[in-house]
Amino acid sequence: MNLSWLRSRNFWIVVALLAAVALIVAVLLMWRPAIAPIERPPRFDTAQIQRGARVVEAGDCAVCHTRPGGEYLAGGLPLATPFGTLYSTNITPDAQTGIGQWSLPAFERAMRQGIARDGHFLYPAFPYVHYRRMSAEDIADAYAYLMSGPAVQAPARQNQMNFPMNIRPLVSFWNLLFLHGEPLTPLAERSAAWNRGRYLVDGPGHCAGCHSPLNLIGAEKSSEYLHGGSVDGWEAPALVGLGQQANPWNREQLVDYLRADVVAGHGTPAGPMRPVSLSLARLPASEADAIAEYLLSLKQPPTVTETTAPTPVAPASTAQGALLFSSACAGCHGRAAPMRQIDGRPPLESTSALHAASSRNYLKTVLEGLPAAPGAPGPQMPGFAASLDNQQLAALAVYLRQQARPDQPWADLSSTIEALRQEAK
Structure with missing residues (x-):
């Protein structure tokens, strides 16, 4: 092999040029300019603010941007991801810690491209992949609503992201792969x-x-x-x-x-x-x-499933489960329970969680309960994490699953209960 080319000046010039091009491409991908700050707009049309309130509700903005016990839309909610923990940000119109200095173009860029006003990349836990499909009118209405609310001073909490995702500019490569799609347009053949x-x-x-x-x-x-x-x-x-x-x-x-x-x-x-x-x-x-x-209208594609004989259920398990149900659950969910009529409590054997292939959602509901939503009507249920041990949880699940799907007993009970206990720690 002739190595003289590797030692030549031209070779190293080519290498340097390729490195320079790669560096320029990387900078172009990972850098975005800041958009100039503005004074908070003094007022918006009332009808637009009302439309924006509906857009913000439809977008579940408060679900992520309001922590329990915190101010509305002031952020601070921890969001656990496989790559670390994020904290939602303040989207009230506070000038220092919120979006009070954001113009509509800055807000729209964040919604469609995941870029903050100062040019830093937002993590895709903020669903700009979907928000980019919204209409310009809806984004403008949401902006009007958010900028018309009370300003709350709430500095952002420090994210705890694992390497290398703690390097925000790397999100640019994620965007290159997955940030596609345009605003949705109606299909004429549909209602x-x-x-x-x-x-x-x-x-x-x-x-x-x-x-x-x-x-x-x-x-x-x-x-x-x-x-x-x-x-x-x-x-x-x-x-x-x-x-x-x-x-x-x-x-x-x-x-x-x-x-x-x-x-x-x-x-x-x-x-x-x-x-x-x-x-x-x-x-x-x-x-x-x-x-x-x-x-x-979305149909499940046909799948081929293998049928297996159901696992026999031990009589002792069902007997203990029936006893636990009568003592802990029947007051609300039993056939003669007054709450079935007063508050519409469902028979547990008919709920979707007990018909699911996995026991996880049923078990989490029993462990964590159904907390009351402040200021909102609706049912609530206490959690039983402290009052039922693992064996009792399993027995209750076996009993109720047999009422719902006697042909398909859960095979993942023990492992799921143990995993949920560990997650709770």
Whole structure:
């Protein structure tokens, strides 16, 4: 092999040029200019502020940007991700710690590109991948609403991201791979309600952020759109094929569930879905109805499933579970319980959590309960993490699963209970 070329001046010139080009490309990818600060706009049209309030509710902004006990939209909520913990930011119009100095173009850039006013990259836990599909009018209305609210001084908390994701400019390469899509346009062959539902699901509602599986670097798997995911230790169920399940949904049930009601045959939202449904309940019912029409149109692709003989259930387990149910649950969920009539408490064997393939959501509901939402109507339930041990939890789950799906006993009970106990620590 002739090594003279490697020692030549021309070779090193080519290497230097390639390195310079790579550096320039990297800088162009990882740098964004700041947008000049502004004085907070003095006023907006009342009708636009009202429209913006609905957009902010549809986008679940308060769900992430309001910590428990904190000021509305002032941030500070910890968001656990596989790459570390983020803290949501202050989106009130405070000039120093919020978005009070942001112009509409700066706000729209953040919503569509994930770039803050000062030019730093936002982490994709902020769902700009979906918000970029919103209309310019909705983004402007949301801006008007946020800038018209009370300013709260609340400095951002320090994120605790793992290396290398603590280097924000690297998000630019994530964006290069996954930040695609334009504002949604209606499909002429579909109804106005269907198009509205699609817009809410794929735009401000960003439903796929929880209800689609993620790849190794935290992007949604587009080939498994709404096929189910996980969030905060809960399983976010698949939203395709809702009308095809063994315990199918109809439109009325889904609308009521989306609006945080107790639904016969399915129960009521719990975990991270609870605040989302409470936000939807503050919107016109037509919004939930549109979402239901769209979701029920999504069919589950045919799959081949292998049938296996059910695992026998020990009589001792069901007997203990029945006793635990009568002592801890029957007061609200038993056949003759007054709360079944007064507060619409569901029979547990008909809830979606007890029909799910995994026991995780059922067990988390029992362990954590269903806390009351301040200022909002709706059911509540105490948590039993301290009063039931692992063996009792398993026995109760075995008993109730046998009422719901006697042909499919849960095989993951022990491992799931242990995992949930560890997560709680």
